[in-house]
Amino acid sequence: MTASVKPIRIGLQLQPQHADYKTIRSTASAAEDLGADIVFNWDHFYPLYGDPDGKHFECWTMLGAWAESTSRVEIGALVTCNSYRNPELLADMARTVDHISDGRLILGIGSGWFEKDYTEYGYEFGTAGGRLDDLAEALPRIESRLSKLNPAPTRKIPVLIGGGGEKKTLRLVAKHADIWHGFGDAETVERKVGILRQHCQDVGRDFAEIEISVGTQGDPEEVGPRLRELGVSTFTVGVGGPDYDLGALQKWISWRDAQNG
Template sequence: MTTAANRPIRVGLQLQPQHADYATMRRTAAKAEELGVDILFNWDHFFPLYGEPDGLHFECWTMLGAWAESTSRVEIGALVTCNSYRNPELLADMARTVDHISDGRLILGIGSGWFERDYDEYGYEFGTAGGRLDDLAGALPRIESRLGKLNPPPTRKIPVLIGGGGEKKTLKLVARHADIWHGFGDPTVVERKVGILDQHCATVGRDPAEIERSCGVKGDPAELAPKLRDLGVSLYTVDAGGPDYDLGPLRDWIAWRDEQNA
């Protein structure tokens, strides 16, 4: 039985689709796979989040389809898909299709959305944070239902990653629907979130060890990682933004992973 303590350590890279041309992104994705990264993520926004706000930027899911063809080993996914931008049944079909293109390497990362400019400029209703979370709660069962009806079906039970640390709603959704929870923050914050997630799992009758714990990380793995590992975190994701993607931190985390998994 897999538990939080005995899950192998994995390392992800969020390759931010901003400030670089696509050829550079494709080369960086290939290099990350060559270095041994476990998961390659992008994000689901329409404009850069950092740097020049009107800089170069590319769309999430068309890129995942391309990565499904241009990579061969790594899992791929969005960190995270914005639930607001697509009908849930359509998103399920997109996920199933990329799952097939990639021979079963897709992770369906999803969250409720937060970047107001995306909504305003693309014509989506921004609403409230609570309303967007309620929409996500309604969408997840619809996605699950549609995945069960598609022909052909997915090649595997597509892992669902839910991102966010909201204690009353988001973590409750994680307990009910997610295979992976992705959070942020220092070990003190993560410890609190993990404790609350465990409580939600108890409420719904789910073993929390079924949910892989993931965290965005920066800095020296020797300093940070053992503290997160003690909290059951097994997936560590670094980020890199354009135009010049620095994979030095990724190398450090992969080296630490290999030492720990040896």
Template structure:
């Protein structure tokens, strides 16, 4: 399989906002920006996803507003916003506001939602996976319509990152609305998802080269980076959690990026 694009390789860091005080999260973000990371992500949950389920945790979008002021170069975003937690028009307005605060560095990451504890504890209806995907399909054009109506308008076309690997529904939504697709899995899984996404792009008349391909990675880039790059994937995101926020794996991936970008 050949690559679809000549995009430069980029490295993201997801700073998981769990099991840490906020000053440590702030320092991790500053250190990663100084190291040269391209994108800083958090996530949109209300409780930790690992470790003590009642451990320290902070909210996503208020944190992105703070990061917009505390950083100066990196793009920022959620990996990913849960569509269920906010009215689509409100989310568009929030994204536009953080876009302006950051001077045009926001990526709007969004997905259908999956973590039932968040829903139950905060009073959202969990429903079914199909229902949550239908809600996402309804929300995406509403977000786009609200972006067009806001005054002032966003500083740029805010990139829409859609997370998920569902082959019949999620990847079709990416083909229609996404600027970035984000998935997980090994090289074999990624190859399958890329093939399916290309097929959906053909079905809806979209040039697949318009969509940046992104994956979450762990371990050394020697294990998978070149093989993933051959699939046309150009954005690789490392995750790190509190309380320590170890950035050693990030450092390896930044070195790989620099060696490939020249």
């Protein structure tokens, strides 16, 4: 595979757990000041790591606040759980945050997986396949509602789909996504990209239209070049509270700047 022609972008997943909101807000601003391209949160109701009942904040309320407290970075959820909101409502929320942020929202979405969120908040957990079917139904409804809203979004809001399911998720990426976000080492990413290419061919989509994004760990000099060869252009570092260490983010930003020239 040839290297991606898309410039490298660096994201921060600012996990809204185990921290006061003032700290979360100041960290989002610090990431922007360091030069991050995107600041993501996530769509859960409880921490995923550490004390399972520790401090935690809701995703989309926070994105509306970030739209006002930041000015340059793109913002979004990595990723929104499709199960938690009616698709038409989610489209309207996305359009609203798009306007508040002057066109900086990425609409990240996935089928959902964290059972505690579902049981504690009264959503039906069902099965993984059923949740993916629900996502497949929701995506056209979101697209339809976005086309009807007045005022319209400021731009074509980029849709990011997260997940690596080879039969259903990657086919949804081929049909609906502007960005695919995955996880894993280079070998895993290579396999998933190959399957995504085939799905794009099957549905008549130009694979080159889809931005490839990964959640990354490790030293950028060690893991970045091989992922870059596979077409990855967005690399996202995750950090959790209470003290958000942006050291890894700084390393990835420096690597981006050296690579992008």
